[in-house]
Amino acid sequence: MSFEELLDQAGGLGRFQIFQLVLFCITNILTYPHIVLENFTAAIPDHRCWVQILDNDTVSGNDTRTFSQDVLLRISIPLDSNLKPEKCHRFIHPQWQLLHLNETVANKTEADTEPCVDGWVYDRSYFPSTIITEWDLVCESQSLKSVVQTLFMTGSLLGSLIYSLLSDRFGRKVVYLWCLLQLGIADTAAAFAPTFLIYCILRFWAGLSIMTPMINSFCLMSEWTTTKRKSVAIVLMMSSYNIGQMFLGGLAFAIRSWHTLHLAVSVPLLVLLLPSRKLVESFQWLIVRNQLEKGVKELRRVAHINGKKNAEETLTIEYVKSIIQNVLDAVQTKPSIFQLFHAPKVIMRTFCICFSRSTLGGIISVFQRTGAILAPLLMTLLGYSLHLPWIIYGVITLLAGLVILPLPETRNQPLVNTLQDVENNTIYSRKVKQEDTSTKVTQL
Incomplete structure (x- = not known):
């Protein structure tokens, strides 16, 4: 509950979080259409x-x-x-x-x-x-159309893993801004591609950066929002993807030229870089990277935006350090990605989520992109059976629902901060439950 307490003092759902949520939703509405853009720009006319x-x-x-x-x-x-x-x-x-339709065609050769x-x-x-x-x-x-889509999805798979590692190394915000810039430039340039080869290269480049704005926006939103408001924020962000798909359909109805449609969903991403610069780096990431002074500075900045008075007097370095001392002690030892393989509960949860929370987010996204690459290939089974691809899609969906059952309940639970919190979740959950109970008593 250490981060929870600090977030609550900085304003758990204030002007800053609302600004962040609106910005991410708008960005997602304009970003997601790039995944399914070829549904319209690569339409095959008679x-x-x-x-x-x-x-x-x-x-x-x-x-x-x-x-x-x-x-x-x-x-x-x-x-x-x-x-x-x-x-x-x-x-x-x-x-x-x-x-001469009336002539006999009995002895006519083809x-x-x-x-x-x-x-x-x-x-x-x-x-x-x-x-x-x-x-x-x-x-x-005609098969070259599938080449474009495969290259884009392959780029998204590689980008999910590469940029998730870079996000954990250099920060969520800076990588988010870079990928937004890269996506905007790549798909804007694709609208002017002189050859098909250059178009494929640019779409692969766009695919490298397509998933990171979505993953990092979830990280930033989750790490700057209190537990009680987190679910609402995430649901709204997820809904923005669906709105993005509907937005693309309406836009493609109004804009029939593929060049103009490409520009219509790409140039606005470059414009969104201006308000995106006002985003604040994740406080939790800064603490984990042992940047306490910068983290406290960003925490005060958020508190100031949310209208919290005397933030500099209350949110001092000494006070923040006393609240999160357990986390500071845990991050003195730099973990590597290989430690994940010695944490069975983390592996189990990751596997379950992959089948259906940034390095882990990247791994999960790799599985998602792999599925996106393989899904079109299943349609080749139509040559054997008209029902087989749909049966496979349905069975996998049912299995994905079943593997969610071993995952722990997260309702009103704060995010875990270390591998030890996950592996010792019995003690951790008991502590959280006691703190939640005391909170409820205080509120009553």
Whole structure:
């Protein structure tokens, strides 16, 4: 309860926490759409092969002008099994005999076809442009669309682990700002990518930074909010992801060009860097990094923003040190990530959360990103059974619900600060329960 007591004196849910919550929610609304951006920017419109008699405006002085577009299409493009024009092949020569519908076709041989060697014609009635139409990612190049999405998700997997380690080393705020800047620059530049290869590189770069603003915003919000208000703040932040998805759908309906849509969700991230500079580094992280004086300075800053008077007189270094002495003693020994593997309860909780709290947050995010990479691959099982991918998705979801059962209850419980708190949770929980009871008696 040491950090809880200090947070309460600095204002557990004041102007600062409200500012922080609103900023994070707005940022999440604009950040999350980058994960599913290709749903719109890589939409595949109807297309067919380019043919000269249909699409060459310089053709003149022949009899083709007397025929309608439908007729010319019929003699130029073969039909598929659904009696729709083929998307990837055309007749080598116009098949004029197809116009004589009353002729017997008993001894007719199938006409020779060829790929779309001269390019494609796209239906631009809904999407004037996508990356598909920009670089002709159709037919034999259609799999390249999945390459972009796989590269982005692979970047998010690597970034989750790399930047979570950097967050624990250099601080939540500075890494948060850097990743926000990186994401804004990468996806803004992607809107002007001259080639598909450069576009893939920029999307991979954007993927490296996509998860860190979300993870670090949760860390900062949790570490600057008292236990009683934490759940409300987290629920609101989680809801911002859903709002972000709806926001992208509405935005894509209004903005049909992929270039403009990319800019519309990327440039605002650069603007959000200005208010994000007013964020305060995590007090708990500063204490864990043995930066007591800076931590007390940030604690006073938050208390001042929240309107707490005489914060400098009450929140002195000596007072803060006396409150969190147990934590200061624990952080004298620098832990490494390998110590996590000697803490069975931490491993169990991490595993349970991975299957369905920053280094741990990064590990959890790695599992999430791995799932995001593998999920599209499960759809290839449709070739064996139309029901198999959906059965797998459903079974995994049910298992994820079951593995939550061994996790401890966190309602009205403060965050644990050390590995020892987790491993000795019986003593820790008893202490917390006693303190909670005394608090309730005092309030009554």
